[in-house]
Amino acid sequence: MNGTSRSADGTSSTTNGASRTEDGTSSPASEAYEERLRAFVGREVTGPTPGQDPVNQPMIRHWAEAMGDRNPVYTDERAARATGRPGVVAPASMVQAWTMRGYAATVAPAARDTAPGGLAALVALLDEGGYTSVVATDSELEFRRELVPGDHIAVQETVESISPEKKTALGAGRFVTTVKTYRDQAGGLVATQRWRTLRFRPREAGRPRAExxxxxxAAQPGAEPPARRPRPxxxxxxxxxxxxxxxxxxxxxxxxxxxxxxxxxxxxxxxxxxxxxxxxxxxxxxxxxxxxxxxxxxxxxxxxxxxxxxxxxxxxxxxxxxxxxxxxxxxxxxxxxxxxxxxxxxxxxxxxxxxxxxxxx
Missing domain, CATH: 2.40.50.840 (OB fold (Dihydrolipoamide Acetyltransferase, E2P))
Structure with a gap:
């Protein structure tokens, strides 16, 4: 089947086996490539990975201060108990922070995920298709219970969907949606997160001549045009x-x-x-x-x-x-x-x- 479909947000996608980019050139998205991408849908790409540290009061305090959140249930035991809680709790939006590995653990060659079929393999496959740039588009969180000091959180990530190629202001790309499941040390569900990113092929034409x-x-006369600022x-x-x-x-x-x-x-x-x-x-x-x-x-x-x-x-x-x-x-x-x-x-x-x-x- 050949043609172009249009989604509710006005972006277009190809429905044939060899999709085309915005400038009309053929992309690497052959039917074989599409099949390899589809194989990731429903697959666990990150196994249960514990956070480096358990939930702790110092990090809660730093987070609350940085965010300007003055709710006393995060820092004051007496105030927390007055609300019926057993003690201080962590802000719900911190759930993702407890499993972040930090810069060194993310980019160091020895620490990279090299498991067959894992997240690194999906990113490599998208890079192969030219989708070498990434921007986060949205995040939906659902919380099941509050976290308390001593909880040790692990996260597991599964691919929910990979869109057909879309034409966006940033360039042709694919929306990749994964679901992250956060569990405590006993395996109890504490939160889920639907995380969507756009993996796109950067546009070369139409770049502004200078910032x-x-x-x-100011840009120097005759200098190479700077790259576009990342889009918010x-x-x-x-x-x-x-x-x-x-x-x-x-x-x-x-x-x-x-x-x-x-x-x-x-x-x-x-x-x-x-x-x-x-x-x-x-x-x-x-x-x-x-x-x-x-x-x-x-x-x-x-x-x-x-x-x-x-x-x-x-x-x-x-x-x-x-x-x-x-x-x-x-x-x-x-x-x-x-x-x-x-x-x-x-x-x-x-x-x-x-x-x-x-x-x-």
Whole structure:
């Protein structure tokens, strides 16, 4: 059967054995290749893998502080017992963190998954088809019980589906959906996660000629065009924020019921659970709450060393952004910062920050 089908989201997919890319050239997706991909559907690609550490109070405390979550049931035994719990519990959204292996355990050759038919084999097969880039698209979590210090969590991952090739703004690609099952030390189910990524073939044509930044360094004349910035995962909860950013407005979501400000955007107020909200515009000033100097892994859209900052705005909310106009050795926690804008391309503008002294000098 030949032809092109169209999904509900407007993306197109091929139905013949040799699909074609956006530029009309034949892709490696022969019927034999499609069959090899289909063989992964329903397969366990990661066996039960225990986390490196059990659930513990220090990590819970660090998580709650980083997220700005002041719920006392995470850090105060007395407050937790007052709610009927036996003691402190871990935030539900931490479930994935307990099984993360860390950078070294993920990329070190000795630690890589080399099991036949495992996740590494699926990634290699997708790479063979040219789908060498990846972006996460969405995650759906279902929690069965709260985790407490001493629990030791393991995760197992199964492939649920691999889509036909789709035409997307990033390039031709396939949506890969896996289901991660989290169990405790007794084998009891604590959570499931449906995890979807887009594995895509990067587009070569139509790249912007240069990134434009009002605060960063300009591209040199005749230089190689930079790679496109990775696309953010835009959804109905955060689209307003990126639309405002394209207008060089840094907005903060505000609960219309209790007035609490929150970031990142979400559908529900964490203070009063109201679903009603509006926005206020930030004045663009703040201070450096924390930062990292990123060296690896490298992406061609960025220059290194790369300063990634947690900025606390004067309004009280925090956001993650790049830090510009300062050398890594000159950065200090608490330094005053001022907002600037990076126009990565016509479709993407992002806030960046630089030392406030730069503007005042």
């Amino acid at each position: 434009r930044s009002t605060g960063g360094s 995962a835009v959804n109905r909860d955060n689209a307003f924020w990126f639309e405002a950013a394209r207008e060089h407005r840094l907005v903060i979501q505000r609960c219309a019921s209790c007035g609490a400000l929150r970031h990142p955007p979400g559908p529900c107020c964490p203070e009063c659970s109201s679903l009603w909200w509006d926005t206020v515009e930030s004045g663009g000033r703040g201070h450096l709450y924390s930062y990292v100097v990123n060296h690896h892994p490298r992406h061609p859209a960025f220059t290194y060393p790369l300063l990634v900052a947690v900025v606390e705005l004067a309004e009280g909310t925090r956001l993650i952004a790049n830090l510009d106009g300062v050398a890594p050795e000159e950065v200090r926690v608490g330094m005053p910062l001022v907002l600037d804008w990076l126009d990565a391309d016509p479709d993407l503008s992002l806030p960046v920050f630089r030392p406030a002294a730069t503007e005042e000098s």
